[in-house]
Amino acid sequence: MFKNISIFSRIIKNIDWIFWISLIFLTSIGFVAIYSASLNYDNPMKFITTQFAAFIIGLIGIIFLASFNYQYYKHFNSFIYALSCLLLISVLIFGTTVRATKGWFNFGFFSFQPVEVTKIMLILVLSAFLDNHWKDIKKLSILCKALCITGGHIFLIMLQPDFSSTLSYFPVTLILLYVTGAKLRHLLSIILYGSLAMGIPLFVTFFKLQPELLRSHKILNFFVNATTDFQSAVLILGSIIILVFLVKWFLNKLRIPVGFVYPIIFLSIIIAGAFSSVVVEKSLKDYQRKRLIVFLKPEVDSRGAGYNIIQSKIAIGSGKILGKGFFKGTQTQLGFLPEQRTDFIFSVVGEEGGYLLSQLTILFYFFFVWRALVIAQHARDRYGSLVATGIATMFAFYGIINIGMVMGLMPATGLPLLLLSYGGSSMFSSMIAIGILLSIHLRRFNQY
Numbered sequence: 001m002f003k004n005i006s007i008f009s010r011i012i013k014n015i016d017w018i019f020w021i022s023l024i025f026l027t028s029i030g031f032v033a034i035y036s037a038s039l040n041y042d043n044p045m046k047f048i049t050t051q052f053a054a055f056i057i058g059l060i061g062i063i064f065l066a067s068f069n070y071q072y073y074k075h076f077n078s079f080i081y082a083l084s085c086l087l088l089i090s091v092l093i094f095g096t097t098v099r100a101t102k103g104w105f106n107f108g109f110f111s112f113q114p115v116e117v118t119k120i121m122l123i124l125v126l127s128a129f130l131d132n133h134w135k136d137i138k139k140l141s142i143l144c145k146a147l148c149i150t151g152g153h154i155f156l157i158m159l160q161p162d163f164s165s166t167l168s169y170f171p172v173t174l175i176l177l178y179v180t181g182a183k184l185r186h187l188l189s190i191i192l193y194g195s196l197a198m199g200i201p202l203f204v205t206f207f208k209l210q211p212e213l214l215r216s217h218k219i220l221n222f223f224v225n226a227t228t229d230f231q232s233a234v235l236i237l238g239s240i241i242i243l244v245f246l247v248k249w250f251l252n253k254l255r256i257p258v259g260f261v262y263p264i265i266f267l268s269i270i271i272a273g274a275f276s277s278v279v280v281e282k283s284l285k286d287y288q289r290k291r292l293i294v295f296l297k298p299e300v301d302s303r304g305a306g307y308n309i310i311q312s313k314i315a316i317g318s319g320k321i322l323g324k325g326f327f328k329g330t331q332t333q334l335g336f337l338p339e340q341r342t343d344f345i346f347s348v349v350g351e352e353g354g355y356l357l358s359q360l361t362i363l364f365y366f367f368f369v370w371r372a373l374v375i376a377q378h379a380r381d382r383y384g385s386l387v388a389t390g391i392a393t394m395f396a397f398y399g400i401i402n403i404g405m406v407m408g409l410m411p412a413t414g415l416p417l418l419l420l421s422y423g424g425s426s427m428f429s430s431m432i433a434i435g436i437l438l439s440i441h442l443r444r445f446n447q448y
Contacts, residue, residue, distance in 0.1 A: 058431025196273025
């Protein structure tokens with residue numbers, strides 16, 4: 001009891017006002033927007049109650065985690081990773097299927113999505129591994145082990161399948177590798193591989209939505225057909241191999257030494273990315289592929305995947321400077337705005353709160369991430385710094401993607417706006433992450 005009082009007094013004494021004001025502002029706006037988005041559909045108090053319950057449980061979690069020395073996580077990283085994998089395996093066996101994704105535990109009066117917690121556990125585990133091997137991070141073997149840690153989670157999540165939940169793993173892993181000191185060419189190789197694995201299916205989907213364009217451009221049609229025609233794929237691969245070695249030969253003639261191993265590695269990445277794109281292609285449902293590319297041109301599927309983006313842009317634009325007032329937005333209250341409690345919660349803020357409230361929301365979200373990075377900068381050890389950096393990266397990625405998505409600047413990935421979007425699992429995991437940040441913050445000078 002006295003320990004909890006002591007921790008509470010330390011929280012008050014060391015309070016970061018910008019961080020907490022940002023948190024209170026964002027969650028408050030979220031509650032109001034969720035209520036407004038549910039006003040004419042179902043029972044708004046049901047959603048508010050669920051969200052508020054998750055928030056209160058999360059606050060309790062914050063106090064508990066703040067009282068727990070974050071440095072102990074490092075000593076139990078193997079157990080934490082095993083537990084996280086067990087959760088992801090268990091949901092595949094005992095989970096409930098929602099929207100063709102088997103990713104929820106249904107306990108009757110509430111549901112829980114374990115991936116929301118396992119992504120925090122992954123940050124703890126990966127940070128511990130990188131802290132233990134930071135001197136050897138430039139070695140390819142250590143880099144591969146770090147990628148396997150992330151890859152294990154991604155593999156299990158893709159079995160659900162839940163592609164959108166895996167997206168935050170990529171920036172978090174890349175940033176942690178970068179700040180640990182990984183070689184730039186290794187990071188660029190990872191980016192190239194990921195771009196090919198995810199880009200090829202989206203490239204094909206985008207042009208298949210425009211058959212008249214394919215008919216008028218034979219080269220584009222050839223590349224699209226290469227994804228299903230073996231001979232065309234071999235021809236393209238052969239052309240790439242020839243081109244790569246021609247570039248090597250040309251650079252050598254200019255007396256720029258390029259070893260034989262570099263073209264081989266480059267081609268291996270291309271081949272691996274191309275094969276992985278087949279896996280991504282099969283794991284993505286047709287509507288998911290369309291949602292990911294229609295932001296480029298929503299009109300190509302205005303009645304389908306592009307509808308969400310079009311309605312969201314109308315909602316935000318109609319809010320103008322001061323907004324239409326909460327509970328008065330036409331797009332929101334008349335049901336034109338899809339997924340308005342979750343994915344498109346920022347559109348509700350934009351329509352009913354206007355440009356000013358939208359900018360305030362973005363500003364406080366920026367403050368929140370900034371203070372998380374300050375915690376990372378002032379952490380007492382490398383492990384704490386890596387964990388805080390990973391959490392800050394996660395929040396930043398969700399914010400950029402979600403806000404960009406509702407404005408038609410980013411793909412519609414299905415990622416929520418953390419702390420604002422409806423979802424008990426998302427709110428709880430966000431508060432857990434904040435509790436870990438607070439633990440790092442409180443121990444920046446002393447270990448207790």
